[in-house]
Amino acid sequence: MIRLEGPGRAILELCDGQKTFADIVHQLANQFAGADATVISKEAGTFLDDLRIKRIVDY
Amino acid sequence: MTPNPLALIAELTHRCPLHCVYCSNPLQMIAAKSELSTEDWIRVFNEAAKLGVLHLHLTGGEPLARADLHELVKAAHQANLYINLITSGVGLTEPRLSTLIDAGLDHIQLSFQDSRTDSANWISGTKAHALKTELSKIVRRFRVAFTVNLVVHRQNLDHIAEMMEFVEQLNPDRIEIAHAQYYGWALENRAALMPTPQQIDECMRVVADSQERMAGRIKIDCVVPDYYARYPKACMGGWGRRLLLINPAGEVMPCHAANVIPGLTFDSVREHTLDWIWRESESFNRFRGEAWMPEPCRSCDRRAEDFGGCRCQALLVTGNAAATDPVCTLSPDHFLIENLRSAEVATAETSAVSWTYRPNPL
Numbered sequence: 001m002i003r004l005e006g007p008g009r010a011i012l013e014l015c016d017g018q019k020t021f022a023d024i025v026h027q028l029a030n031q032f033a034g035a036d037a038t039v040i041s042k043e044a045g046t047f048l049d050d051l052r053i054k055r056i057v058d059y
Numbered sequence: 060m061t062p063n064p065l066a067l068i069a070e071l072t073h074r075c076p077l078h079c080v081y082c083s084n085p086l087q088m089i090a091a092k093s094e095l096s097t098e099d100w101i102r103v104f105n106e107a108a109k110l111g112v113l114h115l116h117l118t119g120g121e122p123l124a125r126a127d128l129h130e131l132v133k134a135a136h137q138a139n140l141y142i143n144l145i146t147s148g149v150g151l152t153e154p155r156l157s158t159l160i161d162a163g164l165d166h167i168q169l170s171f172q173d174s175r176t177d178s179a180n181w182i183s184g185t186k187a188h189a190l191k192t193e194l195s196k197i198v199r200r201f202r203v204a205f206t207v208n209l210v211v212h213r214q215n216l217d218h219i220a221e222m223m224e225f226v227e228q229l230n231p232d233r234i235e236i237a238h239a240q241y242y243g244w245a246l247e248n249r250a251a252l253m254p255t256p257q258q259i260d261e262c263m264r265v266v267a268d269s270q271e272r273m274a275g276r277i278k279i280d281c282v283v284p285d286y287y288a289r290y291p292k293a294c295m296g297g298w299g300r301r302l303l304l305i306n307p308a309g310e311v312m313p314c315h316a317a318n319v320i321p322g323l324t325f326d327s328v329r330e331h332t333l334d335w336i337w338r339e340s341e342s343f344n345r346f347r348g349e350a351w352m353p354e355p356c357r358s359c360d361r362r363a364e365d366f367g368g369c370r371c372q373a374l375l376v377t378g379n380a381a382a383t384d385p386v387c388t389l390s391p392d393h394f395l396i397e398n399l400r401s402a403e404v405a406t407a408e409t410s411a412v413s414w415t416y417r418p419n420p421l
Contacts, residue, residue, distance in 0.1 A: 001065060001114060055232045055278040 002056070007032065011044050015057055021045070061299070061338055061347070063111030067140075068118060068304040068315070069100070071131070075121040076149045078184030078416035079172065080248045081210055081239040084120065085318055088420035089307040097127040099309060099328065101134040106333040108138040112303075115140040120307070123150035129162045136163025143168060145208075148194040149187050156201060166204040168235070169195065173215045174225030182214065184416040195229040206233040213404075214251065214412065216258035219265045227273065234277055236266055238284035242316040242371060248414040253403035259287050286400050290361060291368025291384035298346035298370060303337060311336045313343055316371035320380045346370050351381055355389050 004012060010031060014024045025044060029037045051057045073088035095103070104115065115135050122128060123146055135142050143166040144159070156167075171191055173179035179188035198205050207226045215222065219236075226234050239245045239252045254262075266281045273279060285292060295302045295314045304312045310325040311333065317323060326340045337343055345351070349362060356367040367373075368384020376385045376399070377392045385392040 053275055053278070 066114040118145040132162040212252035236281035294369035297366040299343040
């Protein structure tokens with residue numbers, strides 16, 4: 001079991017099997033107004049890759 | 060403040076078509092006629108969800124031995140629980156698997172005893188190996204998370220690399236390399252199951268290599284077995300902290316082995332709500348918190364990490380359930396573990412394997 005903190009939950013909730021990574025970054029940029037899209041892309045990318053290694057998500 | 064449990068281990072039955080020598084079910088098993096009804100279990104799942112439980116493990120014995128399994132899965136799914144089926148696979152046809160997944164099954168954990176048919180069937184006392192291999196192919200056609208649980212010990216660790224390759228090609232999402240733990244039938248058979256230090260080293264090496272090779276594709280979980288560890292495991296995530304177990308008769312226990320501890324009585328879901336049992340029962344409160352801890356645990360920096368280790372193991376090895384888990388190298392009783400290790404391993408070379416198969420309770 002993993003415990004999600006902060007934006008982790010927001011990112012994971014956007015993983016619906018349909019959205020592309022670009023879609024997710026775009027939605028997060030809207031949700032977290034004022035955040036830099038490049039930073040979001042990097043951090044969300046790292047987060048999702050960690051979850052992929054744990055076999056929690058696939059893409 | 061008592062935290063809410065996160066997981067419920069539901070031993071639906073002690074009936075099982077296999078006779079694995081490493082089984083951790085108790086020696087006194089629950090008879091079929093004493094099992095909880097469908098309605099009882101459904102009520103329990105709903106109470107568990109209300110108590111905060113997120114993760115349900117359906118196990119036994121063999122949970123497939125319950126004819127009402129799909130009803131139980133359906134009710135657990137409606138209660139919003141994540142459902143894991145821990146199974147030998149015996150009794151799981153493709154139509155039945157399909158029904159269970161439609162009912163809401165999220166995860167299936169399938170056991171394997173070896174890569175080699177003869178050895179696997181010898182360890183389980185049943186000709187089940189071919190069936191499990193076939194079933195793995197069928198599982199992959201469905202949308203369900205799939206873990207292969209390979210139980211390892213002295214009788215199969217000599218070919219760990221071969222076994223790892225075998226389970227890899229079954230293509231699960233996750234592999235658990237599970238060292239036998241000495242409770243129940245495994246404790247009876249400890250002399251034949253205890254690995255050698257060389258086997259442990261080789262196992263950890265193969266696991267590390269395999270984790271690298273399979274990274275991103277298959278997750279491999281393996282922990283150093285108790286008797287070879289430096290510190291004890293955080294058994295069950297702490298007594299009465301994260302997990303609860305309900306046996307086939309409805310007795311609620313902090314873990315599957317707790318019946319070995321003298322003076323503990325377990326309350327039944329037939330008489331009490333799960334909420335009351337979790338919060339108020341004597342058994343659940345017995346080793347909660349730190350007041351019960353002896354030294355060195357009481358002032359140890361690790362006490363909030365491993366909670367003093369396993370109470371049942373402390374009882375079984377030292378005779379005192381409140382002692383520091385002797386697996387811990389800081390325990391004054393640690394020499395008992397060292398003695399057991401060398402005694403069991405010393406007999407390894409010289410004696411033929413003689414062990415007790417787990418019977419099927421009627």
